[in-house]
Amino acid sequence: MKNKLLQKNSKLSELFRSREASLLLVMILLCALIQWRSNGAFLSNIVITQLTQNYAYTAVLAFGMLLVLLIGGIDISIGAILALSGMTGSLLMRDGFLPNATSVYAVSIAVGLLCGLVIGLIVAKGKVIPIIATLGMQYIFRGLTYAISDTKWVSSDQMLASYKNFAQGSFLGINNLFWIVIIVFIAMIVFLRWTSFGRQIYAAGSNPEAVKISGINLDRVKIIVYSINGAIAGLAGAMYTSMYATAQGNMASGAEMDVIAACVIGGVSLNGGQGTPLGVLLGAITIAIISKSLSLVGIDAFWQQALKGGIILLAVLVNVLVQRRNNRKALEGREI
Amino acid sequence: MATKSGRTIAHVKERSLKDLLLRWESLLVLIFIAVNIMNASFSPYYLDAYNLFTSINGFLVKGMIALPMAYILLLGDIDLSVGGNVCLSATVLGIVYNATNNIWLGIAACLATGILCGALNGLILTKFTELAPMIVTLATNILFRGLSERILGDGSTGGMQSIDWFSKLYYGRVGPVPYMFIVFCVMAVVFGLVMHKTVFGRQMYAIGENKRAAAYAGIKVEKIRMFVFTLTGFICGFAAVFYCACLGSVKSNVAEGFDLEAISMCVLGGISTAGGKGTFLGAIIAIFIIGLLRYGLGLINLSGQTIRIVIGALLIAVVLFPTIRDLIKNRKAKK
């Protein structure tokens, strides 16, 4: 009985102690600092619009990565999948096979899905450790991107106007690309919280051994998760090419590292089972703010990279220290 | 002591040819031979010793880094910061040399930088054991490279090649054999012996398999991890010296992608990123498979992107090998 009361009371304080809350706090402090250093230029309508538009694809990728990390996997090939799917869509558009923007998006998503499926099969059926499987596939996907494009670009004038305009357009004052982020975000919440498959993903990451004997088909979960992640990377590929109105073989190389950093900052555990879409959204926004604002606040161009690395490191360390403090508090509160 | 059942336990391993053939290393040897046959038959230039050694020299800097990377992976850790470390160490070598005009000071500073960078990784990871090495070294990689960019700005540093002996570190040869190849071989033997024949090596295996059990067996897990990360840093600095001898000029984008390359070599060699598995011989063969395959495919002028696809496919095919092998074993067992 005592136990129950304790839990009810601590709901609110738990909310404050959650990783999301501490991250939000860090974000607000960061914004305030930047706002001050940039003489008030940062929190303007324009900069926020730019931020949401320019980092929309990173955020979308982070949601896909969330799923993969939840089941205890990792995917370092998403940058390559993005490039391959974005390039395929753009090439087909250039050659006139695709009549409208929707079909380009559809093709990119389909290609991404296929890439993800291959990875899922290798990981689930081939029993290959995810980081190795995606390391190998990354070479293949990136190589294919160059091969199908013959190392050429698809340039702005070869793209459909409707495709390019979509990325620049807005609805209800919010940029279309950010609408995609919002939609994926909500879809993720519903999917992970309210569908039984979503719960299976958490279960699979929380205790993969138990899953095997609880009637959940672990292989199926893995294959579907990697496929969804691939499809999301494909979506991001279309977002990227329509946003920048160009498709280049080397696009988004290294994006996976930013995305993983965003997830980890957002409280996703690399061991699986822990992490929420809200945390990931906040993590992605934090990374976007760091990348965007360093030059905005007038930091020397040559300092930026070092600072970015330092800030990511700091964010991760602070998170651990907060977590440790919470644990210690909890222990000290224990009656012996 | 206890009531004996008189049971005796065998202590000599039965060695069967079949087991030997089914080992990962055997597969690698086969691939290695196949790669060489293929290269030699498709390009008449492949077997020219001088050129062959030139090409080997080309991947040995990465190969050197793959040696401690094998240790890191064996421990169940990962280090994505080796590229940044080599870049920063090489930068420091150039800067110190140009400031003092003393190459020895430069080399000392370069090694010190490598050690410091590795120690930083080790310190963070052993003090904050709940952090994943992947994310920490990812951040330090950006940090190291960033520092190099800060130091060099839009310029570069160099001039070391004007010292004849320094340049020879990379370019010098005994007959057709480069000095660096000999250095690499010595390092490989030492690293291999330590990994397989010493207490330290066995302890690394134990940590990679099961950190808790290792600690309960009295192994100083965090001390060893700290040492291996620092060692990796030192080898990065050491490799950076040769790298400087090769390039003679350092910019802040050198050594990019060395991390994944070194990891690929180890993984192909059978050293799993999950820790505790694999042999050093495998890693060494894998270094040469990747390097020579690249060279052979380069000689027949395949484009870089095709080579990339071939290497990715090879990696996937080889890591699928155990699954396929078990599948066949099980089918036979059932019969």
Next chain:
Amino acid sequence: MDQPILELRGITKIFPGVKALDQVQFDLRPGEIHALMGENGAGKSTFIKVIMGVHQAEEGEMLLNGKPVHFKNTREAQKAGIAAIYQHVTSYPHLTVAENIFTGHLKVRFGIVQWKAMYEEADRLLQELSADFDSHALMGNLSVAQQQMVEIAKALSLNAKIIIMDEPTAALTKRESEELYRIALKLRDEGVAIIFISHRFEDMYALASRVTVFRDAHYIGTYDVDGITNADLIKAMVGREINELFPKPEVEIGEEILRVENLCRTGYFKDVSFAVNKGEIVGLTGLVGARRTEVVQTIFGAEKLTSGKIYLEGKEVKIKCPSDAMKLGIGLLPENRQIEGLILDWGIGQNITLTELKKYVRGLFINEKLEHITSKDLAEQVDTKAVSIFDKASSLSGGNQQKVVVAKALGSDFKVLILDEPTKGVDVGAKAAIYEIMGELAKEGYAIIMISSEMPEILGMSDRIIVMCEGRVTGELSREEATQEKILELAMAKHIAAAEERKVQTGEE
């Protein structure tokens, strides 16, 4: 006689290189509790997994209500009304209790998970089981006993007609076990048939009407519990007779070796003091949550000490990590063998030599020949049931794994040996062997601390008994004065005090 609700005939299951089950049979009548017994490695767990569809049998048939069935996976078995509670609790620590109960069969309407309905249903089930926690709690925060209760609630939520419990009492204290008996009997009275797997005879006597015995993957027989003697049953299980269960030799107790004073670890325990002498076996006992394991882990240096002093042979020592402790001569045989004691993927030889590798170094390198011979000797010394020292530790049964852990400790020069639940999950035959070894070690002059939850073991083996309750030492009993009742009273000291306090309070109101 009733027609069996579940019947299995001629089941054979082969794993690569091993026959895990060889032509075994079993039948279960409606509304009965049927005990399944056998040594570790007899094939009980595999048998359960075959019933549940986790493994597919190579041969044999299974009849449910007289009709042949074949489950391809667990879900099909669950749909047919069979639920299993596995030996190692198979929960999801990051998820809530309710979700753990409903994993695999979440309440879903129009594709949407019905959280409210699930929490309500879960709370109802937990109330039925008189659980003291609610369904919103995180599984990871529960005790083992509470988690077990969640597993039972899960079986109930499936409306199972047949429930299989695999060693449910292994991790429970006596009181908790009794609570489990109550639930099991209640379920039986409601018409559920239960297959109950356990090592403990008391479980069998308290619950079962019939018992089936497996040995070495074979079916030995099925007996009425009332119609078979203890000795016959043991004989059936191990294939030989075991005369003396507690061969405690009389050892002259020598000078003090280890003494701890006022050990504290924030949030875990406080003011723990005791001493152990040469040749003495000190029993450390208490209920789950008494934090006995945490105390010895701290002494061993595996966890950080907040305050307190440790003396070894009269001198104060600082222990920061396990290797410090081992250098000083303190050895720990951890409770969780599979995770802390052994490297399962290694051969038993390498496991045995791991702690003292330096001994085998000649020149710069390990002399493998020497290592192999020594490890073989040590493994034989404790009579490990293995073919070769290259057998993987994971291929051994629990008891033999424990023997390997003991052999590992024998290879080092320890003065103090701490054995944490040395016979947990160990079958009867191996248990006797381990007691025998313990006795021998005491004779050789080791100071031994033995943690155990099993009353007979504590009473039978210890020279002195220290009882803990919720992080504090509540009493110390000599071998002579110790009885089951006294120990239990001390082990529950704080609970009793709390209950009295409550009484006083209500009285005042």
Next chain:
Amino acid sequence: MKKLIALLLAVLMAFSLVACADAPAGGDGDVTYAIVCKDASNPYMSRMVSGFKTACEALGVKCIEKSPETTSVDDQITIVNELVAQNVKAIAIAANDAAALEATLKAARDKGVAVVTLDSDTKGSQMFINQAGVTQVAQVLVDSVYDMTGGEGEFAVLSASSTATNQNSWIAAMKTIIEGDAKYAKLKWVETVYGDDESQKSTDETQNLMTKYPNLEVICCPTTVGVLACAQTVQNTEGCKIKVAGLGLPSEMKDYVGDDKVCPYMYLWNPIDVGSCAAYAIDAILDGKVGEVGTKFTAENETEYEVMAGDPADQQIIVGPPFAFNGDNIADWATVY
């Protein structure tokens, strides 16, 4: 097991056969010239290669094209070594570093391989096929900034990465020109930023320049990749009056160049000519037609080039002044390169 091994070998063999089928046989007595680019995915470079290839065909020699994946100098060293091993007669290389290739190129020359550089020069090269003199490029860039600002105002430079040799030397030359002439005293160079030739980073940097400097009038991008991202960003920002100057490929920039567009005019030289000229220069070197400074050779379309002293290459030739693209001619040139 045997089957498995056989299968693996067969797959490997098949792989190599396919590989072999694609590859041009490198030599067997034939004369082969090779061209090495900065990286695989740069359209400017591929135009240069096509010029080189056409010229090789006209000269009747075989041609190998090789590029590293990224602008890394390591990979270029590997590639040069591979080429030397195949006994190519000559290598034309767009160097990723001004010094790091020296030893490798020297070794190649010791083996009798003719080495020229194009696009980006490096130590160790015999001759640099200079697309346009550094000062010349810097001058037209400064002048277009001067013109677009109307003689006074703020401007910024968006470069590729801080390690891009060409860009760095042009920027340095621009500085010298502006500081050295009172005419440009009213131009205010507010900042140099690096877009790393990535779309996202270039876009960010462009946007940040707009935010930080509300009075900014011109952004000058001496990189064909950066200028594209910059122009696109400026065009997509409503009400932005900033003009974009720089070096760009007409085919990629078609949408943005014109009197009423974000980029009134921009400059570039013909990369096809640069590539072609490199092949003719090699031919002349191997024939011994050129040697001393002051000697001349003819390339495509009877164009005559005079050898000058080079730095850091031994010698250099300059292909031509930068060419201006504007609204009138952009559509025509877009089909060419």
